[in-house]
Amino acid sequence: MLEISGLSIRYPGTPDIVRDLNLSLAEHTTFALIGANGAGKSTTLKALAGLLRPSAGRVLLEGRDITRMSAHRRVRAGLVLVPEGRAVLSRMSVRENLLLAGTDQNGILDRFPILTERWNAAAGSLSGGEQQMLAIARGLLLRPKVLLLDEPSLGLSPLMAGQVFDLIKDIRADGTTVLLVEQNARRALAVADRAAVLELGAVTCTGTGAELLDDQAVAAAYLGGRAEADPQPVSA
Numbered sequence: 001m002l003e004i005s006g007l008s009i010r011y012p013g014t015p016d017i018v019r020d021l022n023l024s025l026a027e028h029t030t031f032a033l034i035g036a037n038g039a040g041k042s043t044t045l046k047a048l049a050g051l052l053r054p055s056a057g058r059v060l061l062e063g064r065d066i067t068r069m070s071a072h073r074r075v076r077a078g079l080v081l082v083p084e085g086r087a088v089l090s091r092m093s094v095r096e097n098l099l100l101a102g103t104d105q106n107g108i109l110d111r112f113p114i115l116t117e118r119w120n121a122a123a124g125s126l127s128g129g130e131q132q133m134l135a136i137a138r139g140l141l142l143r144p145k146v147l148l149l150d151e152p153s154l155g156l157s158p159l160m161a162g163q164v165f166d167l168i169k170d171i172r173a174d175g176t177t178v179l180l181v182e183q184n185a186r187r188a189l190a191v192a193d194r195a196a197v198l199e200l201g202a203v204t205c206t207g208t209g210a211e212l213l214d215d216q217a218v219a220a221a222y223l224g225g226r227a228e229a230d231p232q233p234v235s236a
C-alpha cells in the first residue's frame with residue numbers, strides 16, 4: 001500500500017534529520033514507528049503528508065509515485081495525516097469541525113458516540129481524549145487508504161489512551177492501513193502488525209509488533225526495561 005525507499009528528509013538549513021528510510025506498509029495493516037524524542041518520527045510523517053520535501057528517496061502509494069505530489073493532492077489520493085496536537089478548530093462545534101472534512105459521515109460516526117453526544121459543543125471545550133477522537137474522526141471522513149497518526153495518545157489518561165488504541169484496532173479492522181507514531185511504545189507495538197525503531201533519524205530495528213515487544217534491547221530502551229516475554233516474578 002505504501003512503499004518508502006531511501007527517504008532522507010531535512011529542514012531548511014539542517015543536515016538530513018531522517019536518513020535512508022525504507023519502510024513497507026502492507027494493505028490493511030498497522031505499522032508502528034517508535035523512538036525517542038527527536039528521533040525524526042514526526043518529521044517522517046510530515047514528509048509523507050507532503051509538508052516537507054525529501055532530499056532523497058521516493059514514496060509509492062499503491063504503486064504510484066507520490067514523492068513530489070502536493071499535500072492536498074495526497075489527501076485526495078488517500079494519504080491523510082492526523083497531526084500531533086490534534087489541531088481541532090477550538091471555537092467551532094464538533095459538527096462544524098467534521099463538516100470541514102466531509103459531508104458523507106455514513107458509517108464513520110457510529111464509531112464515535114463520544115462525539116455525537118457533544119455534537120454542538122465547541123471543540124475547545126472537549127477533553128484531550130475527546131479532541132483526539134474528533135481529530136481522528138475528521139481524518140477518517142477524508143476516506144483515507146493510509147492514515148498517518150502522530151502521537152495520538154500524547155497527554156491522555158491511561159483510560160483514554162486505551163480507548164484511542166482500541167479505536168486504532170477498529171480502524172485497521174475496517175480495512176484502513178495505519179502508520180502510527182507513538183511514544184507509548186508498549187501499547188503501540190501491541191496493536192501493530194509490523195514496527196520499526198527510529199534512532200537519530202535511522203531505522204535500527206524492524207519486526208512484527210510482537211517481535212519488538214519481546215526484544216531485550218527494545219525493552220531496555222523503550223519499554224521500561226522489561227520485555228513482554230520475561231517471566232513474571234513469582235510472589236511467595
Ligand SMILES: Nc1ncnc2c1ncn2[C@@H]1O[C@H](COP(=O)(O)OP(=O)(O)OP(=O)(O)O)[C@@H](O)[C@H]1O
Pocket residue numbers: 011012014017035036037038039040041042043044183
Ligand atoms: N522546523 C524544524 N526546523 C529544524 N529542525 C527541526 C524542525 N522540526 C524538527 N526539527 C528537528 O528534527 C529532529 C527530529 O524531530 P521530530 O519532531 O521529527 O522528532 P520526533 O521523533 O517526532 O520526536 P517528538 O516525539 O519529540 O516529536 C529534532 O532534532 C528537531 O529538533
